[in-house]
Amino acid sequence: MNILEIQDLTKKFGDFIAVDHMSLSVAEGEIFGFLGSNGAGKSTTIHMITGLLRKNKGTIIVLGKNSEKSATFIKRNIGMVPQELAIYEDLTAYENVHFFAGLYGMRGKKLHERTVEALKFVGLEGKEKIYPRNFSGGMKRRLNIACAIAHRPKLIIMDEPTVGIDPQSRKYILDSVRKLNAMGCTIIYTSHYMEEVEEICTRIAIIDHGKIIAEGTKEQLKSLITDSKLIVVDVKSPEAVDLAAIQAIQGVSNVQLDDQTIQIHTELGVNNLNHLIAHFIQNGIEIRSLDEREPNLETVFLTLTGRNLRDA
Numbered sequence: 219m220n221i222l223e224i225q226d227l228t229k230k231f232g233d234f235i236a237v238d239h240m241s242l243s244v245a246e247g248e249i250f251g252f253l254g255s256n257g258a259g260k261s262t263t264i265h266m267i268t269g270l271l272r273k274n275k276g277t278i279i280v281l282g283k284n285s286e287k288s289a290t291f292i293k294r295n296i297g298m299v300p301q302e303l304a305i306y307e308d309l310t311a312y313e314n315v316h317f318f319a320g321l322y323g324m325r326g327k328k329l330h331e332r333t334v335e336a337l338k339f340v341g342l343e344g345k346e347k348i349y350p351r352n353f354s355g356g357m358k359r360r361l362n363i364a365c366a367i368a369h370r371p372k373l374i375i376m377d378e379p380t381v382g383i384d385p386q387s388r389k390y391i392l393d394s395v396r397k398l399n400a401m402g403c404t405i406i407y408t409s410h411y412m413e414e415v416e417e418i419c420t421r422i423a424i425i426d427h428g429k430i431i432a433e434g435t436k437e438q439l440k441s442l443i444t445d446s447k448l449i450v451v452d453v454k455s456p457e458a459v460d461l462a463a464i465q466a467i468q469g470v471s472n473v474q475l476d477d478q479t480i481q482i483h484t485e486l487g488v489n490n491l492n493h494l495i496a497h498f499i500q501n502g503i504e505i506r507s508l509d510e511r512e513p514n515l516e517t518v519f520l521t522l523t524g525r526n527l528r529d530a
């Protein structure tokens with residue numbers, strides 16, 4: 219069964235098209251990744267799914283129900299972990315989770331049990347009476363997650379849950395996503411960190427300028443660029459690099475300079491390494507290192523858009 223089906227979804231802010239005729243489906247049991255740079259349209263899409271934003275066009279079906287006809291049902295069955303922390307600083311950790319689970323319709327003993335269970339799940343047992351202002355950034359994020367899962371939703375949507383947190387909390391959150399999934403939750407996970415999307419997601423949609431430009435398992439996405447390889451060159455004097463001249467070398471399909479690192483996409487089967495090296499020597503550019511990279515989601519994004527995921 220599909221937990222989510224989106225058809226032709228469009229959202230405009232004035233003349234600006236933030237989500238552009240997007241269609242996708244997420245099957246039950248998936249950890250589905252939305253990968254895209256800042257401003258790609260991930261949050262806008264999510265806010266339409268959860269009913270926070272009105273769409274201009276298209277259809278959204280969540281758990282078999284149409285978003286226009288069954289808004290309340292959908293809200294109750296989704297757990298939303300928003301990008302901005304949505305916790306109350308003047309409520310304790312317990313009170314926060316209790317409050318949100320109550321909003322989802324839990325009452326009495328069940329509400330208490332689920333609150334305790336959710337706090338335990340995110341590793342905050344023993345911290346029930348503490349106010350979040352005394353928490354680290356990572357603990358606040360984990361509390362944010364507990365607030366979204368206590369009512370045991372079938373679909374959990376996480377919007378960049380690991381931005382700006384320490385590696386230990388990040389690992390904790392990624393492990394929690396896997397555990398929730400193993401317990402039967404379907405997860406939609408948005409991020410602009412390709413490493414974590416690659417690590418945990420069963421399927422990924424790469425979103426750019428409000429459109430899905432590629433979709434599939436990470437293996438399928440990587441197979442899109444098997445006809446190219448990436449050569450990464452670290453140089454001492456990047457100011458002397460002439461990108462247009464490198465681009466003109468036979469087989470080079472794309473070239474990017476990022477600080478002291480040049481990323482050169484080159485067609486497979488064209489042996490232009492000697493030409494590239496000769497170019498650097500002739501222009502007096504010292505090569506610090508030269509490395510041929512396996513395709514990853516970053517290189518897929520770069521190949522499809524001509525831009526880096528981080529600074530797109």
Ligand SMILES: Nc1ncnc2c1ncn2[C@@H]1O[C@H](COP(=O)(O)OP(=O)(O)OP(=O)(O)O)[C@@H](O)[C@H]1O
Nearest residue numbers: 231234236254255256257258259260261262263378
């Ligand atoms: N209320 C709004 N009014 C006008 N423009 C908006 C509004 N909300 C979002 N946008 C614009 O729509 C585009 C998509 O934004 P969105 O927040 O969905 O991107 P995102 O992929 O989630 O990135 P981020 O990780 O930065 O949130 C951006 O260009 C943003 O500036």
